[in-house]
Amino acid sequence: MSDTVRPARRGAGRPAGVPWPWLDRAGRISALRIALLVALAAPAAVLLWLLAAGALGADPWKQATREAGNHAAHILLISLAVTPLRWIADWPKAATLRRMVGLAALAYALLHLVLYAGHLGWNLLAVGAEIATRIYLTLGFAVLLGLCVLGWTSTDGWQTRLGRGWKRLHRWVYLLAAAAVLHAFLQSKARADGAVVMAGCWLWLMLWRLLPGPWRARPLALLALALVAALATALVEYAWYGAATNLPAARILAANLDLAAGLRPAQGILLAGVAAALLPLLRRLTPAGA
Amino acid sequence: MRIHRKRGWELPDHAATPEHVALNRRALMAAAGAGVMLSAEAQAQWLFGRGRSSNDPWQRNPADLPDLPPAMRNPRYQPGRALTPERDPVTYNNFYEFGSNKDIWPTAQRMPTSPWTVKVDGMVEQPGEFAVDDLMKRIGLEERVYRLRCVEAWAMTVPWTGFQLSKLLEIVKPLGSAKYVRLETAQRPDSMVGLRQSWYPWPHIEGCTVEEAANELTFIVTGIYGRPLPAQNGGPFRIVFPWKYGFKSGKSLARITLTDERPKSFWETLQGNEYGFWANVNPEVPHPRWSQATERLIGTGERVPTQIFNGYGEFVASLYTNLQNERLWA
Numbered sequence: 077m078s079d080t081v082r083p084a085r086r087g088a089g090r091p092a093g094v095p096w097p098w099l100d101r102a103g104r105i106s107a108l109r110i111a112l113l114v115a116l117a118a119p120a121a122v123l124l125w126l127l128a129a130g131a132l133g134a135d136p137w138k139q140a141t142r143e144a145g146n147h148a149a150h151i152l153l154i155s156l157a158v159t160p161l162r163w164i165a166d167w168p169k170a171a172t173l174r175r176m177v178g179l180a181a182l183a184y185a186l187l188h189l190v191l192y193a194g195h196l197g198w199n200l201l202a203v204g205a206e207i208a209t210r211i212y213l214t215l216g217f218a219v220l221l222g223l224c225v226l227g228w229t230s231t232d233g234w235q236t237r238l239g240r241g242w243k244r245l246h247r248w249v250y251l252l253a254a255a256a257v258l259h260a261f262l263q264s265k266a267r268a269d270g271a272v273v274m275a276g277c278w279l280w281l282m283l284w285r286l287l288p289g290p291w292r293a294r295p296l297a298l299l300a301l302a303l304v305a306a307l308a309t310a311l312v313e314y315a316w317y318g319a320a321t322n323l324p325a326a327r328i329l330a331a332n333l334d335l336a337a338g339l340r341p342a343q344g345i346l347l348a349g350v351a352a353a354l355l356p357l358l359r360r361l362t363p364a365g366a
Numbered sequence: 367m368r369i370h371r372k373r374g375w376e377l378p379d380h381a382a383t384p385e386h387v388a389l390n391r392r393a394l395m396a397a398a399g400a401g402v403m404l405s406a407e408a409q410a411q412w413l414f415g416r417g418r419s420s421n422d423p424w425q426r427n428p429a430d431l432p433d434l435p436p437a438m439r440n441p442r443y444q445p446g447r448a449l450t451p452e453r454d455p456v457t458y459n460n461f462y463e464f465g466s467n468k469d470i471w472p473t474a475q476r477m478p479t480s481p482w483t484v485k486v487d488g489m490v491e492q493p494g495e496f497a498v499d500d501l502m503k504r505i506g507l508e509e510r511v512y513r514l515r516c517v518e519a520w521a522m523t524v525p526w527t528g529f530q531l532s533k534l535l536e537i538v539k540p541l542g543s544a545k546y547v548r549l550e551t552a553q554r555p556d557s558m559v560g561l562r563q564s565w566y567p568w569p570h571i572e573g574c575t576v577e578e579a580a581n582e583l584t585f586i587v588t589g590i591y592g593r594p595l596p597a598q599n600g601g602p603f604r605i606v607f608p609w610k611y612g613f614k615s616g617k618s619l620a621r622i623t624l625t626d627e628r629p630k631s632f633w634e635t636l637q638g639n640e641y642g643f644w645a646n647v648n649p650e651v652p653h654p655r656w657s658q659a660t661e662r663l664i665g666t667g668e669r670v671p672t673q674i675f676n677g678y679g680e681f682v683a684s685l686y687t688n689l690q691n692e693r694l695w696a
Contacts, residue, residue, distance in 0.1 A: 134468075197668075205657075210655055327565040
């Protein structure tokens with residue numbers, strides 16, 4: 077289904093040596109890969125700089141932990157968006173970027189854990205006890221372990237060694253992403269907007285994968301997908317508030333039709349989905365082969 | 367009663383604030399005005415441009431905010447910790463009426479805090495509506511340095527200016543039938559953008575028993591670090607229960623009602639299993655999602671053990687001797 081590009085010429089023309097992230101598969105320095113690397117590293121650089129400068133507010137380690145976790149979940153979702161982007165924007169090269177994005181998600185998840193340990197004053201016993209006793213932390217840690225497995229087996233060597241099993245193993249990333257979103261829900265206080273947005277992105281990405289092949293880049297199908305994903309997001313939000321909180325879930329659901337309540341998560345998913353549906357049209361306007 | 371008179375040589379607290387904690391508040395307001403409120407990272411940028419001006423964000427209209435009447439620090443309440451740098455308590459706030467994150471202080475500046483009146487009603491002999499300025503003059507102010515323990519496992523040490531709630535109660539004279547005190551936060555839709563999320567149980571209600579209200583620690587606060595209390599801290603008129611988790615200490619109060627019915631608080635309505643009515647600090651009773659055994663001191667980042675009743679047991683433990691069946695903790 078989604079992973080059509082990679083297996084064709086595995087290792088073809090690749091020189092022996094270190095697979096530096098800025099080299100393409102032919103061993104040439106790639107501006108695109110450098111740009112992506114910088115984009116992926118920038119949030120961590122800014123975050124660590126602000127932490128070192130004492131500029132993250134009154135509880136800096138907690139803030140840093142939270143932001144690193146958000147980055148990890150967002151980048152993990154972006155890694156799931158690479159294949160849709162490849163088809164919707166008709167951009168085969170995108171598929172060669174996926175590994176770097178996935179590894180960045182792993183790096184941010186590790187950073188998230190390290191910052192959390194710092195937040196607890198580097199008391200590793202307390203870190204272990206908290207992870208063992210708070211379900212949302214156990215879940216988050218399990219996601220991190222899963223990402224470690226996928227990261228470790230992300231190399232060309234492991235792809236060859238595992239053969240067809242590699243794809244089966246790496247499909248666990250869908251479940252890991254869902255678990256990461258659940259982790260975000262469980263740690264939220266009264267307001268779960270951020271987690272609902274993540275859930276909406278995950279839903280869009282999964283529903284896109286259910287589309288029949290020829291529809292995956294058609295604006296009309298993508299418009300319908302945006303609508304369905306937004307509705308599903310609203311339902312997830314409703315279910316969360318209804319099941320896990322005492323807030324009036326029906327009124328929060330109704331707020332999706334109320335512009336005065338500020339941009340609601342499902343509305344955001346709808347807008348993003350519509351933007352994605354316009355991508356194929358935009359692509360037609362640009363010269364081919366970029 | 368202890369009478370405090372300010373002497374000429376006494377340095378007001380804000381004058382002693384170390385220079386390194388003084389904000390570049392003009393840059394900070396500019397950043398806020400430019401709408402740089404997207405993330406904590408962006409929000410933090412103001413810290414880099416220190417040292418030009420030191421106008422407080424909440425004193426932009428000095429005419430609206432007259433100085434507090436003089437207040438002496440009460441030496442009876444020793445925090446045993448260094449004061450938290452002033453910039454932290456005034457920029458790190460939970461106040462859902464202004465938004466659900468902690469950097470709501472720029473939004474809170476939109477709410478005028480003067481003039482302000484507080485209605486005291488219910489089961490009292492002499493109900494009334496009181497102007498905060500008049501109350502401060504009538505009762506007189508003192509400063510108390512209290513430890514503040516948030517349910518989120520962080521702590522600050524804050525010099526509050528105000529008066530004991532019991533002195534206000536002496537004025538209105540509660541009836542014998544009154545059992546609880548209901549504390550209602552103001553609703554100002556013009557500035558409180560959080561109210562647009564209409565599904566929260568507004569107005570924000572907090573409450574305590576009459577005995578807790580009469581306790582010497584229960585403090586009405588109108589100032590912080592020797593200055594008028596800014597809106598983000600619950601200005602101009604809030605309550606503080608230093609032995610309870612911070613969320614119990616209702617902000618920007620509009621109404622205080624004596625009643626025989628136990629008030630159901632905002633957070634109790636939202637998540638009663640996490641934020642109950644009593645919410646006394648206890649290191650041995652964890653929050654469902656984290657341990658309460660230790661707390662992080664805002665300002666230094668140091669982690670220290672949490673004390674039962676936040677270390678105020680000698681003043682308040684006796685309030686609870688006959689309440690062992692209640693869920694007294696968290």
